[in-house]
Amino acid sequence: YIDDLIEENKRLKGLLDDTTNPNASSLSALSVSTAPSPRRDLDVLDSPDVARNNTSNIMLEVRPWFVPSTDQQTPILIGEVPDASFSTRFRQAISAPHEQPYKHIPRTAFATDERIACLTESECAWPSPSRARFLVEVALRYVSRCYHIVRRSVVMDALEHSIHNPAWGESLIRCKLWGLFAIGELYSARSIAPGKDFPGLPYFAKASRMLSVLSERPTIDAIEIIHLLSFYSLALNRRYTSYILAGMAVRMAVLIGLHLNIPAAQLPDAAVREHRNRLWATTCIFDRMWASKLGQPAAIGDRDIMVDPPSNASVDAAVAGDFGDCAYYIASSRLASITSTMVRCIYNTRDQSTTLSSRVQQTLKDLREWVQELPSHLHLDAAPHSEAAYKPTPLHLSFNQSAILATRPILLHVLKTHAAAWPAPAGAMPVPASAMTIVAACVRCARHSLHLLTECWIDGSFATFDYFYTSYLFSALTVLAVSSLLDGPDAAADREQFDSASGLLAQLADGGNFAAKEDMKHVDAMKAAVTAAASKKRGVVGLEATTGLGDFAGVMSPAAWASSTTTAVQGMATAGMALTEPSLQELLAEPFLDMQFIDASVYDDYSQGLYWPDFSTENWTPETWVPGS
Structure with missing residues (x-):
């Protein structure tokens, strides 16, 4: 028993010497152990000296970067990945x-919850037929150039039916059109007129209100709408909302099996099957790219995905325009996967063995x-295969x-x-x-x-x-x-x-x-x-x-x-x-x-972040910040 006390005293004295050493001031938040323990949520440092000399296995407890806020109930997590960080x-x-x-x-420049809530309670007029067609065309051009969210033929058909018969259509179909109106106005506007709302915001609020009650059985239409709202939320600089919506879309897509191949015998329509595959690719791209912007984890990993990638499937000529070149979506999906893995490996300081x-x-x-x-x-230097081809x-x-x-x-x-x-x-x-x-x-x-x-x-x-x-x-x-x-x-x-x-x-x-x-x-x-x-x-x-x-x-x-x-x-x-x-x-x-x-x-x-310790005493409010502070 006495020998154990002596050993414990030596160990505590060694820790005290470390904390009083000026050179170890930056390691004040570390938990040090001479042997690894899988039960401790700690980080293993594999520096060249440690690897070559094999003298010790130092375990580092990572301290995340939180910033106190005077107008929030809890400190705000600031990740190391965002450009602002x-x-x-x-x-x-x-x-x-x-x-x-x-x-x-x-971050104070974003559309507030209060303004959006106010707009959801206000009436939003359906645009005129010419304006509606214009907004949908703009939205499809900007969204479809990089992502596959909706099918053009289906959307245009629904738009024409709604124009000629205002009472036509299910609520989800009209909700989808409201979302497209929002994106169309966003990309067609050049500035904000005095006294006007952010371009498309009333349409966005209308679509958000219509989707406020989620169906127990998710549908393709609901996933498409969530993608449109997530995409538009980024323009509002509501990055958290966009990330949440992207994760929601992943879970809804998993529930209806978009991450799995569906046999042709059960779904004979090749266009519908291809739309499912491409919509899943977009779902993964949104989730992973939005997550990487915040330094947050993606909602699903590659090992859980068993669906075929997008392809140039043979479909009827009438709907061929719904599907662009699959190579772009495949490349974008692969890049999103690499980026997600990179953020996890480089910026996540836990469980690193290299x-x-x-x-x-x-x-x-x-x-x-x-x-x-x-x-x-x-x-970029490739000659376009048509005048309408987008670089x-x-x-x-x-x-x-x-x-x-x-x-x-x-x-x-x-x-x-x-x-x-x-x-x-x-x-x-x-x-x-x-x-x-x-x-x-x-x-x-x-x-x-x-x-x-x-x-x-x-x-x-x-x-x-x-x-x-x-x-x-x-x-x-x-x-x-x-x-x-x-x-x-x-x-x-x-x-x-x-x-x-x-x-x-x-x-x-x-x-x-x-x-x-x-x-x-x-x-x-x-x-x-x-x-x-x-x-x-x-x-x-x-x-x-x-x-x-x-x-x-x-x-x-x-x-x-x-x-x-x-x-x-x-x-x-x-x-x-x-x-x-x-x-x-x-x-x-x-x-x-x-x-x-x-x-x-x-x-x-590592004890306080990827780069160096943060300053836990920093406190800010939107009113107290000045350049250079």
């Missing part, structure tokens, strides 16, 4: 240790394989965003290492070429996205209230803001592109785009932080004017950095060009990446 981490990375840390900016750098490497391999399997007619720009923008999500943790760690050397380069931790190669890929994807979005802006295909293009724009400009501080040869050009993209985002915000209004708060805060950081690092830039790289010049030469980052965006046949650079190809072939400095940093930071 990355913007906050970026500002925190370039703040001095002695300064008041930058706080996360609340280092962050190796997980990033594996994700880039998966994305490279996706590029290699992409049909040639889905490349697969959204698919490439989605790919770029997935690559950015996979690589920007490395980008942020490199920036953090770089910022630690300000204002003098002495003592800076060298950054290996492998890390800079991944950083270069991240920056190239951001530049390519901005190039594509600028082209869309010029040719008029960038709709004012398009949530996806707006989010891609904000994500790209944030990466370029980081790149502008890394002293590469294109740092000045990236800062100019950041300012240019900020101008486009400001125009969207002025037009009434909810997401742009939120993003502009972060842009204003980033501008203030970048200006402050630039003044801190002038000494570095002045001392290293000949190289522009400071202490990084000894790790990756200016010529190599320029070669890896200045690949011309013009002429890129596909977004995957960012992953075909020789330096990155060599990197992906390596069995082990020399990025111990990053994995060691993650060891210090």
Whole structure:
């Protein structure tokens, strides 16, 4: 018994020494054990030193990022995946240790529950026949170009019946038309007139009210309506609502067996069977992509899906227009699956048996394989097979965003290492070429996205209230803001592109785009932080004017950095060009990446998040936030 007390005393003394060690301050939230225990919900660190020396198996208890709120009953969970969170981490990375840390900016720009509830109680007039046809055509064009939700022939037939006989149709069919009216008005509007509601919001409220009572037996029509409402909710910047609706659609689809093949003997109509398969593909895409934007889990995994992918099935000529090229939907489904897996592997700090750098490497391999399997007619330089064919720009923008999500943790760690050397380069931790190669890929994807979005802006295909293009724009400009501080040869050009993209985002915000209004708060805060950081690092830039790289010049030469980052965006046949650079190809072939400095940093930071500890004392209200705070 006495021996046991002595051993316990030694163990507690060791823990006390760890907590009083200044170097271990960032590990204050860790639970340390010398042996793994499957019963503990802890995280295993597999840093190179631990793996090679096998001296201990340290268990880390992950602490999520919650932000206290004065107007909520419970603190708000802030995930590390959203673009707004990355913007906050970026500002925190370039703040001095002695300064008041930058706080996360609340999301307050979205359609409120109260306004939608008010509209559900108000009467909403059915649009005139010409207006109804116009809105449905607009909705089908914008929705069907990327997703398969409804069948055109069925919708148009229902619309004509409802026009000629207002009392015709079941409530779900009319509800579906209300949802299409909302999306049609959303994409046809250029701005919000004074005193008017957000485009399509009254139609959306009407459809939401009609679907307020869920049927005990789900139907295809109900799933289609939920998808339309989920899609429109993103434009309202109601991301949580959209994610909830997407998950609801998955569960309804599972209940009626959309995730399974149905025998032709039981459902002879080939068009109906193909619609089921494609609707399931869209259901998975929505659930996984919406979840990845929030860093949340998807509702269903691949192992539970046993239905055939979309195909170019042989159907009657009268309904052939209901089904577009299946290759686009297959590629989009595969990309959504890769993105969902990537978010779980890279950003989920639990149950990880490999280092962050190796997980990033594996994700880039998966994305490279996706590029290699992409049909040639889905490349951006492919000649359209008809004048009406839509360029697969959204698919490439989605790919770029997935690559950015996979690589920007490395980008942020490199920036953090770089910022630690300000204002003098002495003592800076060298950054290996492998890390800079991944950083270069991240920056190239951001530049390519901005190039594509600028082209869309010029040719008029960038709709004012398009949530996806707006989010891609904000994500790209944030990466370029980081790149502008890394002293590469294109740092000045990236800062100019950041300012240019900020101008486009400001125009969207002025037009009434909810997401742009939120993003502009972060842009204003980033501008203030970048200006402050630039003044801190002038000494570095002045001392290293000949190289522009400071202490990084000894790790990756200016010529190599320029070669890896200045690949011309013009002429890129596909977004995957960012992953075909020789330096990155060599990197992906390596069995082990020399990025111990990053994995060691993650060891210090896992206790509070992917990047570094958050500040649990931060408190905000919508009224108290100011730029730079």
